[in-house]
Amino acid sequence: MAVLVTRPGAQGYSLCQQLMEAGIASFHHSLLTFTPGSQLSQLSDDIEQIDIMVAISQHSVAFTDEYFTQHNISWPQDCHYLAIGHKTALELSRVCGQKVNYPQQSDSEHFLELDDLQDINKKQIVILRGNGGRELIFDTLVERGAIVEYREVYQREYRDFDAEVLVAQWQQAHIDTVVITSSGQLNFFASKIAEVDLHWLYSLKLIVPSDRIAKEANAMGFHIVSNTGSAANSDLLATLQPNIGQ
Structure with a gap:
């Protein structure tokens, strides 16, 4: 083998x-190779108003945390943190100092079944991701009444x-x-x-x-x-x- x-x-x-x-x-x-995303600078806008922050991958956590450190920005303490997978959740919890919920199966469908995402009408949600992907999550959260924004914090280049x-x-x-x-x-x-x-x-x-x-x-x-x-x-x-x- x-x-x-x-x-x-x-x-x-x-x-x-x-x-x-x-x-x-x-x-x-x-x-793939990875570089910082063009929307990192937008993370400082109204960051304390975020109700739920979603990390799509470990790369999204790493690039966000590096930007926060460089610009003396703290991870918000009054929002719920969610991640797609276990490893991403562990890394996000380490840098933000908060509990991070995640599904047992690391895909969009199981992620959308999390209790935190069922009653989200008017909630402010930010999704940390690369350039593209996870549109099912965005569309479904919008359908449930949430106010959802992407932040492309890194770029994938093939x-x-x-x-x-x-x-x-x-x-x-x-x-x-x-x-x-x-x-x-x-x-x-x-x-x-x-x-x-x-x-x-x-x-x-x-x-x-x-x-x-x-x-x-x-x-x-x-x-x-x-x-x-x-x-x-x-x-x-x-x-x-x-x-x-x-």
Whole structure:
């Protein structure tokens, strides 16, 4: 078994290290880079009026906290904090000093079932995110009567790569499993693969963190898709470890 890990940055490197320690060959190929977002400066506007602050990812927490630190801004103490996943909730709680609620399954549908989001008419909600994504959350909260605003606190930029060269290398390394943790990354990755190599691509076992991405992958043509229910490295690793020796 050999795993291609496409999640970016430290999380991707960490997962590869854990896989190697578990005796699983792994290769890291980050699909994204991150830079500060254009709407960071808007966070200081009426920040004390926010009723609920939502963090979409650990990156949204990190870039926001760095901006707050640089500009001597404190995380508001009188609002409710929510996060999509466990790791994001832990990081948000660490920097804001408040309790952070999150769903057991890290997707938009389960997030919208949180008790904090049921009676929100006229509530002021700010969603910390990158450039695009999570429109279902925004639309649903607006339908429930909330006053919702995005703050794009970081930018995702896809990293171009020579798929012809790398696919040959991955095939030579006997890659049979790939970890992809977002819908955008899945579509970008697949779009780079030449038609002649699509049979190889769709034959890979695909590991994804949500049912929505799994359905997209199946519709795209992937034959074997495993949904971990979470993008946490611990959950990705738990799904991959039973395959040792295969």
